Amino acid sequence: MKIYVNGAVTTQFGELWGVSPRSLARGSVESALKDAGIESGQVEALFVGNMLSGMLGGQEHLGAFFAEELGLSVPAFKVEGACASGGLALHNAVNSLLSGQYATVAVLGIEKMTDHKPEDVATALMGAGSEEERSAGATFPGLYAMLARMHIQEFGTTEEQLAAVAVKNHYHASLNPNAQFHNLLTVEQVMGSSKVADPLKLLDCSPISDGAAAVILSSKKAKGSVEIAASVVATDSLGLAQRTHLTQLTSTQKAAQKAYHIAGIRADDVRVAEVHDCFTIAEVLAMEDLGFFPRGEAAVAIEKGETRLGVSTRVVVNPSGGLKGCGHPVGATGVKQVVELVEQLRGSAGKRQVDNATIGLSHNVGGSGATAVVHILKK
Amino acid sequence: MIGIVSYGSYIPRCRIPIADIARAWKKDGEEVVRSLGLTDKSVPAFDEDAATIAIEAALSCFTPFHGDPTDVDVLFVGSESHPYAVNPTSTIVGELLGLGNTYLAADLEFACKAGTAAMQAIAGLVAAGHAKYGLAIGADTAQGKPHDFLEYTAAAGGAAFLLGSEHVAARLLGDTSYSSDTPDFWRRDGMRYPSHAGRFTGEPAYYSHVLGAAGRLLEMTGTTASDYDYCIFHMPNGKFPREVAKRLGFSREQLQPSLLVDHIGNAYSATTMLALAAVLDIARPNQKIFMVSYGSGAGSDAFVWETTSELKKIQQVRAKNTLLVADAIRNKAYVDYVQFLKLTHKL
Numbered sequence: 001m002k003i004y005v006n007g008a009v010t011t012q013f014g015e016l017w018g019v020s021p022r023s024l025a026r027g028s029v030e031s032a033l034k035d036a037g038i039e040s041g042q043v044e045a046l047f048v049g050n051m052l053s054g055m056l057g058g059q060e061h062l063g064a065f066f067a068e069e070l071g072l073s074v075p076a077f078k079v080e081g082a083c084a085s086g087g088l089a090l091h092n093a094v095n096s097l098l099s100g101q102y103a104t105v106a107v108l109g110i111e112k113m114t115d116h117k118p119e120d121v122a123t124a125l126m127g128a129g130s131e132e133e134r135s136a137g138a139t140f141p142g143l144y145a146m147l148a149r150m151h152i153q154e155f156g157t158t159e160e161q162l163a164a165v166a167v168k169n170h171y172h173a174s175l176n177p178n179a180q181f182h183n184l185l186t187v188e189q190v191m192g193s194s195k196v197a198d199p200l201k202l203l204d205c206s207p208i209s210d211g212a213a214a215v216i217l218s219s220k221k222a223k224g225s226v227e228i229a230a231s232v233v234a235t236d237s238l239g240l241a242q243r244t245h246l247t248q249l250t251s252t253q254k255a256a257q258k259a260y261h262i263a264g265i266r267a268d269d270v271r272v273a274e275v276h277d278c279f280t281i282a283e284v285l286a287m288e289d290l291g292f293f294p295r296g297e298a299a300v301a302i303e304k305g306e307t308r309l310g311v312s313t314r315v316v317v318n319p320s321g322g323l324k325g326c327g328h329p330v331g332a333t334g335v336k337q338v339v340e341l342v343e344q345l346r347g348s349a350g351k352r353q354v355d356n357a358t359i360g361l362s363h364n365v366g367g368s369g370a371t372a373v374v375h376i377l378k379k
Numbered sequence: 380m381i382g383i384v385s386y387g388s389y390i391p392r393c394r395i396p397i398a399d400i401a402r403a404w405k406k407d408g409e410e411v412v413r414s415l416g417l418t419d420k421s422v423p424a425f426d427e428d429a430a431t432i433a434i435e436a437a438l439s440c441f442t443p444f445h446g447d448p449t450d451v452d453v454l455f456v457g458s459e460s461h462p463y464a465v466n467p468t469s470t471i472v473g474e475l476l477g478l479g480n481t482y483l484a485a486d487l488e489f490a491c492k493a494g495t496a497a498m499q500a501i502a503g504l505v506a507a508g509h510a511k512y513g514l515a516i517g518a519d520t521a522q523g524k525p526h527d528f529l530e531y532t533a534a535a536g537g538a539a540f541l542l543g544s545e546h547v548a549a550r551l552l553g554d555t556s557y558s559s560d561t562p563d564f565w566r567r568d569g570m571r572y573p574s575h576a577g578r579f580t581g582e583p584a585y586y587s588h589v590l591g592a593a594g595r596l597l598e599m600t601g602t603t604a605s606d607y608d609y610c611i612f613h614m615p616n617g618k619f620p621r622e623v624a625k626r627l628g629f630s631r632e633q634l635q636p637s638l639l640v641d642h643i644g645n646a647y648s649a650t651t652m653l654a655l656a657a658v659l660d661i662a663r664p665n666q667k668i669f670m671v672s673y674g675s676g677a678g679s680d681a682f683v684w685e686t687t688s689e690l691k692k693i694q695q696v697r698a699k700n701t702l703l704v705a706d707a708i709r710n711k712a713y714v715d716y717v718q719f720l721k722l723t724h725k726l
Contacts, residue, residue: 017583118577194410 003097004225005377006104007036007216008342010335013327014180015114016210021057022069024212029070029108032214037222044102046076049089049109050331053078055124056116066108082128083278085109086213086334087233087364087373094231097219104220109335110212121208125330128367130239141205141279143240143368145197148281150246152199155296157284159199163190164303165280166203166324172309173321175352180209180327204280209327213336226342229263229359230376232256238370249369252289256363256374260291263376265359267291270315270376272344272354274337276365277322286363287317290374309352316354319344334364338375345379381502382547383684384512385693387440387539388656389432390643390707393422395719397531397644403716404526415531416617420644422714423520423535425722429458433472433518436537436649440514441476443696444541449479451541452510453501456486457493457517457648464568472516483510490564491613492674493517494538494648499554499680501542512543517648524572525725532616536646538653548690549659549668552683553600557591564675575675584677585615589623592679593671597627600683604628607683608666611654613673614640629669636661642708655684657704660697664688 009031011024033040046067054060063076079089086109093107113121126134133143151157166185173179185203193202217228234254237243244250260266267290275290277283287298287307292315301307307317320326320340323333341360343349349357357379364373396419398408412418423432433456441448454476456469469484483504487493494517501513518537523529542551563584566573576584589612597603604610610629612620617640624634637654639646646653651672658668668684697703701710720726 015578015582017579114579115576117574194414195407 001098001219003094003228004218004221005215005228005338005342006218006222006225007032007034008339009035010178010213010339011211012178013209013211013329017114019210021110021112024112024210025066025069025108025110028212028214029106032106032216036216038104038216040070040072042104043072043074043106045074045096045105046070046072047089047093047105047107048076048078049086049107049335050078050111051080051082051085052111052113052124052330055127056120057112081371082366083276083330084334084364084366084371084373085331086336087362087375088334088371090215090334090338090375091231091233091373093217094228097217104216104218106214106216107335108212108214109332111329111331112210113208113329114210118208132241133239139197140368141197141200144279144281145200146240147246147285147368148199151281151284154247157299159191160187161299161303162199162204162280162284163187165277165283166190168302168308169277169318169322169325172319172352173325176321176326179321179325180207181321181325200279200281206278206323206328209329211327211329211332211336213332213339215335215338224346226345227378228375229378230259230374232259232262232374234258234372236370238367240368248295249285249289249365249372251369251372252286252363252365255372256290259374259376263378265376269359270361271359272319272341272357273315273317273361273363274320274340275317275322275363277318277324278328278365280324282365283317283322290361290363309354319349319352319354334362334373337362337364338377341377345377380547380550381506381542381544382550383540384543384547385440385444385541386656386659387436387438387442387702388653388704388707389435389439389537390653391421391423391427391432391535392710392712393424393714393722394419394711395422395714395716399716400531411531416621417532417641417644419642420532420534421536421646422719422722427535428462428520429460429518430462430468430471432520432535432537433468433516433539434475436516436518436539437472437476437514439702440539440541442700442702443693446512448477451478451482451512451514453483453504453513454478455497455501455515457489457497457515458486458519459488459490459493459647460520460522461486461488489678490674490676491615491645491647491650492672492678492680494652495672495680498540498542499556502551502554505542505544512541515540515542517652519647519649521645521647522572527572529573529575532645534644534646536643536649536653538649538656540652546689547687548693549684549686552685553596554680554682555592555596555599556678556680557588557595558678559588561677563677580675584675585619585673586623588677588679589613589671589673590626592681593627596681596683606667607633607669609636609658609662609668610634611637611651611658611668611670613651613671614638614654615645617641639704639708653704659686659690660694660703660705662686662690664690
């Protein structure tokens with residue numbers, strides 16, 4: 001059985017103070033249904049990817065909450081896996097179709113973060129870490145800073161090379177009307193921005209965002225369908241202390257290798273990728289763990305523009321702007337990545353269209369690599 | 380014509396460099412100063428509170444005033460740090476000023492704009508003939524929780540404006556307000572420190588209300604930015620007033636004389652009023668001033684003032700008695716972080 005994305009839409013990402021979660025959900029799902037050319041009555045189940053509705057919004061019955069808002073009297077589930085919640089919701093939706101339980105389902109990735117105090121959001125996000133990390137007072141910028149420090153030590157990666165990730169992704173975001181940021185950055189601006197957790201600076205970090213993305217998945221092919229050729233999840237220890245390596249995320253490697261095998265492709269076949277650049281170092285790790293570049297060589301390649309739109313001849317990475325430029329409403333990110341790939345594979349990505357986009361890969365990470373979700377999409 | 384008959388200002392002498400607060404929390408001082416756009420903030424002395432600061436500002440206001448204090452029919456004190464939850468600051472101040480007993484006294488609270496709300500309300504009472512003179516005071520010893528972002532900016536100061544209809548030094552040519560239920564900053568009863576909603580305090584709060592009030596007043600008066608000699612915007616930090624002035628088309632030169640925040644931080648209810656005092660200290664007759672306050676929760680009061688030849692007399696008395704805002708800014712004594720904690724009763 002083949003699974004298809006028949007409708008795919010993302011809302012504007014950003015500081016959406018005037019928009020409620022209900023409006024975000026309705027706007028994105030109704031648009032996705034329209035994109036798929038179906039009525040809401042044809043949706044047999046709703047999968048919601050979300051991380052923080054309980055801790056920040058006090059709402060822990062999210063499946064029914066959004067089903068009610070959407071006027072859907074169907075089975076509805078909240079799927080949570082930290083920043084990989086969106087990817088995990090997709091994976092569960094794919095499995096439900098493969099099992100034959102449903103023929104058409106909706107997946108909604110959604111997060112409303114900016115209505116809350118930054119310290120409350122930071123505390124809630126640490127729910128993705130290990131107990132030891134939380135009790136030690138670590139934050140995710142701190143944890144990824146440790147990964148960056150190790151990469152710098154082991155491979156001689158420079159802070160300027162990390163900054164090049166943010167520069168590239170802001171350039172891509174400047175071409176994406178739904179992105180949170182449309183301003184271009186320079187390496188100097190990134191290097192001169194406030195320190196957050198050395199060596200990571202403010203402009204090495206993805207923002208706190210609001211946004212939603214929705215896709216309609218079906219086992220029936222339709223006009224504009226894009227096939228999900230593989231949907232794979234892998235896990236690792238919650239905390240960094242238990243890891244064998246700190247310059248690679250094993251979960252990403254495992255998920256990618258299995259996804260390539262299922263889809264019958266190699267890493268070299270991927271022309272467009274949406275990867276989890278929650279911090280600039282995370283994109284460098286992803287490039288190596290996904291097999292796009294040998295270990296220790298991704299940062300140099302990114303700096304040379306080998307993954308930049310209009311320059312790259314092999315794989316364009318994060319044409320949406322990634323988490324850094326497009327924004328990172330955590331539960332929405334994994335779904336938004338797939339929406340971007342659908343637009344790329346349909347050839348409807350406008351100014352950020354990647355040439356010859358026939359195979360796309362999305363890579364969604366929870367925590368510091370405890371969960372990795374890889375999807376491969378084919379034209 | 381309703382206007383300002385006299386005005387006064389007071390800034391506590393103690394200052395703490397923002398970089399010292401940053402260093403106490405192992406932050407990069409230069410980076411914090413650059414990011415917030417201010418270098419020092421004023422700190423109240425151990426025995427100063429909003430009431431004493433209000434009195435100092437009012438005494439400064441009465442120095443150039445030759446009328447009878449008992450002709451003051453209204454006294455409103457705006458503050459978000461009234462010393463008592465129940466027991467008015469305004470009557471403490473009125474008693475010490477010798478206003479007698481036949482005056483209307485009330486305390487106002489509206490985050491950083493309670494003082495300008497007092498000015499607007501008093502202008503209405505004077506215009507209606509209910510008061511000969513009315514005294515509007517904004518005074519605060521603003522609270523900031525240690526390690527909270529507010530610790531860098533929450534300062535102390537006071538300003539007093541005596542409004543009337545004769546011999547005015549600045550005519551009120553127009554005023555308006557813009558209000559909404561926007562909870563960007565709050566302090567519940569019994570809580571020592573306020574809470575705030577991070578970046579939400581920017582676009583939907585400060586900018587939306589300041590621009591809302593400013594736009595309405597420009598439209599009401601049929602004026603544009605270039606019609607004014609000076610502009611004043613509330614200063615929660617050094618960045619917001621500069622940005623909002625730019626968006627409204629005001630120049631750096633029009634704004635610069637009002638930017639007290641660079642030297643004393645945000646004195647909350649007193650901030651825009653102190654800035655108006657600073658501008659009046661240097662303005663010439665027949666100059667126009669555009670002024671917009673902002674109070675969280677949220678609202679903005681906007682005013683257009685035009686100076687008269689009476690202003691010079693007030694300026695001379697203020698200069699002779701070293702009461703100018705510039706004098707108060709120069710008259711400073713630095714304290715270190717530990718002293719700052721003691722002075723603000725945190726240690």
